């Protein structure tokens with residue numbers, strides 16, 4: 301997918317973009333169906349006593365769904381990543397991020413580069429909506445332009461990548477009233493700069509889930525700051541990398557795609 305010069309300007313200025321109808325129709329329905337089979341194979345019903353990780357996240361969804369893998373490895377968002385990150389791209393995260401009805405817990409202000417900080421800090425998070433996401437069912441809220449201030453220092457709460465998964469890295473913001481909701485129709489995608497401050501409210505709907513396919517893309521040579529600057533392992537999707545372990549990562553999944 302190509303971005304227009306206006307979209308590139310908006311991203312530079314605001315730190316996020318909404319792309320309409322990246323997925324639609326049968327493609328969206330089938331991909332959602334595969335995601336749900338994977339979800340129900342792993343997850344219990346929503347439990348207010350359980351952690352965010354237990355209730356809301358299913359990591360490495362591209363290992364469990366062929367359609368997600370195709371979308372992650374070679375879908376329109378990879379082209380978007382080439383525009384915004386550069387010619388050498390790896391996948392850095394694939395997961396389902398679900399806020400199911402009944403999950404009324406808010407998620408505080410944070411930057412995605414706080415969790416598993418990467419250098420260079422050019423990564424993007426893409427959130428493809430599997431449901432319409434609005435204020436009632438817990439869409440994201442963003443602080444436009446907040447990425448321009450760079451990384452908020454959360455190192456006091458984080459010394460290793462391993463801690464990142466469970467650490468609370470939420471931060472205070474001083475211009476809360478500038479926040480805007482990022483409302484999406486199913487099939488739309490939001491694209492966030494890794495320094496953009498964002499949060500979400502709980503899902504206050506009684507009958508609607510808020511399901512997101514979360515895919516993160518990074519420079520192919522990006523390293524993990526809190527992991528002795530080791531290269532972030534992820535599938536090389538475009539261009540080249542200086543790290544053989546990244547070049548080799550998940551090659552068997554590409555081979556599977558080619559032979560079937």
Ligand SMILES: O=C(O)CCC(=O)C(=O)O
Pocket residue numbers: 397398399407412438439440498499500501512514
């Ligand atoms: O899905 C949500 O409601 C918030 C999660 C989020 O912002 C993230 O995973 O970065």
